[in-house]
Amino acid sequence: MEARSAAGLTASFTSPLRAAWRDAVALFANIPFGVSLLALWALLTLIGVVIEQGKDASFYASEYAPPLARLIVRLDLENIYHSPAYIGVLGLIICSMTAATFTKVIPRRIPRLNPVKIEAIPLHASVRVAGDVESVRERVGAFFAARGWQVRKREFGGAEWTFADKNNWARRGVLVAHVGFVIIAIGTTIYWAKGYSGQFAVLSGQSATIPESGARIDLERFAYRIDPIRTKAGLVYQPIDYVSNAKVTGRDGLAREAVIRVNQPYDVDGTLIYQATYGFAIDFRLTRDGRPVPGPEMLKEGEGFTIPGTSRSIQYQRFVGTIDRATGQPAADPRPNDPGVVVQAFDGDQPAGAALIPLGRAVDLGAGYKLEAARYVLYSGFQYRYDPGMLWVGIGALVLLAGACVAVYLLPARLFVLVREVSPGASEVGIAATTVKGYDIFEERFREIVEALRRSEPAHDTASAERVPALKGV
Amino acid sequence: MDPTRQLIDQWLLGIGIGAYIAAALALFAYFLMRHPLLRTIGISLAAAGCVAQFGELGARWWMTGVWPLTNLYGSLSLFSAASVAIFLVFTARYDLAFAGGFVTTLAAIAFTYGTTWNEGYMPAVPALQSYWIKIHVPIVITAYASFMVAFSVALIYLLKSVAESRYARRSVVGAAALSAAGPGGAANAYAISPGLETIRSGTPALDQAAAAGDATAQWLTGLPTLAKLDIMQYRIIALRWSLLALGIITGAMWAKEAWGAYWQWDPKETAALASWIVYAIYIHLHTRPEWRGTRSTIINVIGFASIFFCYLGVNVWIGGSLHSYKM
Numbered sequence A: 001m002e003a004r005s006a007a008g009l010t011a012s013f014t015s016p017l018r019a020a021w022r023d024a025v026a027l028f029a030n031i032p033f034g035v036s037l038l039a040l041w042a043l044l045t046l047i048g049v050v051i052e053q054g055k056d057a058s059f060y061a062s063e064y065a066p067p068l069a070r071l072i073v074r075l076d077l078e079n080i081y082h083s084p085a086y087i088g089v090l091g092l093i094i095c096s097m098t099a100a101t102f103t104k105v106i107p108r109r110i111p112r113l114n115p116v117k118i119e120a121i122p123l124h125a126s127v128r129v130a131g132d133v134e135s136v137r138e139r140v141g142a143f144f145a146a147r148g149w150q151v152r153k154r155e156f157g158g159a160e161w162t163f164a165d166k167n168n169w170a171r172r173g174v175l176v177a178h179v180g181f182v183i184i185a186i187g188t189t190i191y192w193a194k195g196y197s198g199q200f201a202v203l204s205g206q207s208a209t210i211p212e213s214g215a216r217i218d219l220e221r222f223a224y225r226i227d228p229i230r231t232k233a234g235l236v237y238q239p240i241d242y243v244s245n246a247k248v249t250g251r252d253g254l255a256r257e258a259v260i261r262v263n264q265p266y267d268v269d270g271t272l273i274y275q276a277t278y279g280f281a282i283d284f285r286l287t288r289d290g291r292p293v294p295g296p297e298m299l300k301e302g303e304g305f306t307i308p309g310t311s312r313s314i315q316y317q318r319f320v321g322t323i324d325r326a327t328g329q330p331a332a333d334p335r336p337n338d339p340g341v342v343v344q345a346f347d348g349d350q351p352a353g354a355a356l357i358p359l360g361r362a363v364d365l366g367a368g369y370k371l372e373a374a375r376y377v378l379y380s381g382f383q384y385r386y387d388p389g390m391l392w393v394g395i396g397a398l399v400l401l402a403g404a405c406v407a408v409y410l411l412p413a414r415l416f417v418l419v420r421e422v423s424p425g426a427s428e429v430g431i432a433a434t435t436v437k438g439y440d441i442f443e444e445r446f447r448e449i450v451e452a453l454r455r456s457e458p459a460h461d462t463a464s465a466e467r468v469p470a471l472k473g474v
Numbered sequence B: 001m002d003p004t005r006q007l008i009d010q011w012l013l014g015i016g017i018g019a020y021i022a023a024a025l026a027l028f029a030y031f032l033m034r035h036p037l038l039r040t041i042g043i044s045l046a047a048a049g050c051v052a053q054f055g056e057l058g059a060r061w062w063m064t065g066v067w068p069l070t071n072l073y074g075s076l077s078l079f080s081a082a083s084v085a086i087f088l089v090f091t092a093r094y095d096l097a098f099a100g101g102f103v104t105t106l107a108a109i110a111f112t113y114g115t116t117w118n119e120g121y122m123p124a125v126p127a128l129q130s131y132w133i134k135i136h137v138p139i140v141i142t143a144y145a146s147f148m149v150a151f152s153v154a155l156i157y158l159l160k161s162v163a164e165s166r167y168a169r170r171s172v173v174g175a176a177a178l179s180a181a182g183p184g185g186a187a188n189a190y191a192i193s194p195g196l197e198t199i200r201s202g203t204p205a206l207d208q209a210a211a212a213g214d215a216t217a218q219w220l221t222g223l224p225t226l227a228k229l230d231i232m233q234y235r236i237i238a239l240r241w242s243l244l245a246l247g248i249i250t251g252a253m254w255a256k257e258a259w260g261a262y263w264q265w266d267p268k269e270t271a272a273l274a275s276w277i278v279y280a281i282y283i284h285l286h287t288r289p290e291w292r293g294t295r296s297t298i299i300n301v302i303g304f305a306s307i308f309f310c311y312l313g314v315n316v317w318i319g320g321s322l323h324s325y326k327m
């Protein structure tokens, strides 16, 4: 008695859970639900295209109306691809895909061989032929086998059915595509869990260390090539090559010569180092009443310093390769022929004027301060990345692609054939067709198949054969 | 480049655009009049334009030694040539000639617009100096181009479908068909024969009006059935959806080599992903009978808008893309 009530209790406890589980699976397996998630994914992805990513709040404040700028920051839209909402939607898509795969795709795409009501299937026909049931069934089976159909026979309730399948193996394409998507998700998760990436800049003659791996890069030289090209719009200076000559020291402590070029990454202990950018670092010299003031040293574009004892600061904005001597303005040639730098002065947060300073010439900043851009040093900008999930992502992408191709190019079709006796020496071949992509797509082919079958068989009597419509409902 | 070579280039360019415009006129005339001669003329002109364009691309490569797809001009050139080539291939298989006027017009517009981006002959910037440019770019552009062909078929589907509902609203038979179809009406051709779960029963109101001698209805019934148009769209999209996937994958492989990460959330690749998702939605909804036809055609149109945005919108309106040709 006690045991029974305990079982009842467990049942009453588990059944609501089971029911909830069933409801959840049904919801997730629902195609409109899954498709809504895909639509949400597309929408979030597009938002990230339209709203520039990874900027700070001041950027959005200057680019958008204040309420929109606040919304962007508050909703994480400035870093949407790493936001909980984005990752959450991807997680839900995988759940939805998994639920649909088990409850819909497998039963629908890989159906068992079961008899059907032939007339209830829109693509159906009947052909009257001469011969007893047994011999007609044999001939019909041979007819389909000869045309590359996989023929199987099964008996149900005393009636023998013939099932003919085309591209049966291709029914698994959807499964393969869905599995590919999951493998990609595993690969990206591995990267999030174990991988790292970053960027750094090294001045020629200096070194940098990748913090996560300890690899050291001594940049011996950075070189670039920019060629003047005459185009319809005039002379254009086109970058042709960027290359860093470095010594890279990995975990084994050995320094190796490395040539790191655009499109040709260097591998150190599994971490790939890429030539990403370059620039001109400037050796700024600040003096007060002729005496050097410690503060600015080598600055890269965008960096700055505060003038000691004042509220003023100076930012190095950009390098100008060639100053036009006639106008004193930047010329088009970016190569350092007659170089200078554009600096911007700030008083507190407020811009207080910009100036183009030729290299080697000092400018007066007031209060006895003088600033000189003494020389430039080329620096090389690198990106690095260690991604242990990359192989997974690569394999997943190929699996997804292969599955998708099989699923969308090939059309698995199944014919259900039942031969019945209509009179001694005469049989009727009932034939219906289903495909995984509906009936319309197979209509013409089905008509051809039935016609070919009709032609291959001796008609029971022409008149009756003609009376039977080839395809009802077509 | 020497003037003779430049002249050859100009000639091929002129022949390409001229042939597309003439083909568009002939094929629109065929669309309206259905005279087989117009079809033959239109298809031949489209083929000639396509050959001239591919010739121009090849000639540019041969004459300058610079791969021609490194700027928007070369890219739009291939886009229009590929869309006409795909149209011709599908016409041979599915008789798409009725859509040719739309395809060749769009190709002529794309090509002409492309010439405004022609800066002359420039070597590629370092990031584009990779063998991947010869693999990735043609694949992606061919995928874009084929979505344009699918879009042209979508326009014809919508034209026929909207006409059917107009005629259905007018005629008694149509009213009956509409009431049988329920809300949404005959515009959703599935509803006409819900038991069959197919759209082959087509356009009863149009058929009736055509039989009664209505010239417009007769013209409309001469177009392929809604079911056929739906299948054509599916076939083109299905094929090219996987091509876009291949384009994204080869892009990721190149990105891995060039920038260190196979995925950078760069606006261009991200916009391509968004388009791919829209077409994934199409592919999924098309597995459901009630979504085939008008609804999936509308998704096809949305998909093409997203391709348009990805292809030109990102270059023109969105800054900071690593895919900007001017990098």
Ligand code: HEM
Binding pocket: A028, A029, A030, A031, A033, A034, A035, A037, A038, A093, A094, A096, A097, A098, A100, A101, A104, A105, A108, A109, A173, A174, A177, A178, A181, A400, A403, A404, A405, A407, A408, A436, A437, B280, B283, B284, B286, B287
């Ligand atoms: C929201 C998540 C998803 C769900 C719920 C889902 C579910 C389904 C279902 C139920 C089918 C139809 C099977 C049938 O009718 O026989 C299908 C087909 C398919 N799915 Fe998914 N799927 C999802 C995501 C994906 C993704 C991300 C891919 C990417 C490759 C994909 C690729 C395919 C392909 C290629 C087909 C075959 C379509 C055709 O034959 O026309 N699915 N999916």
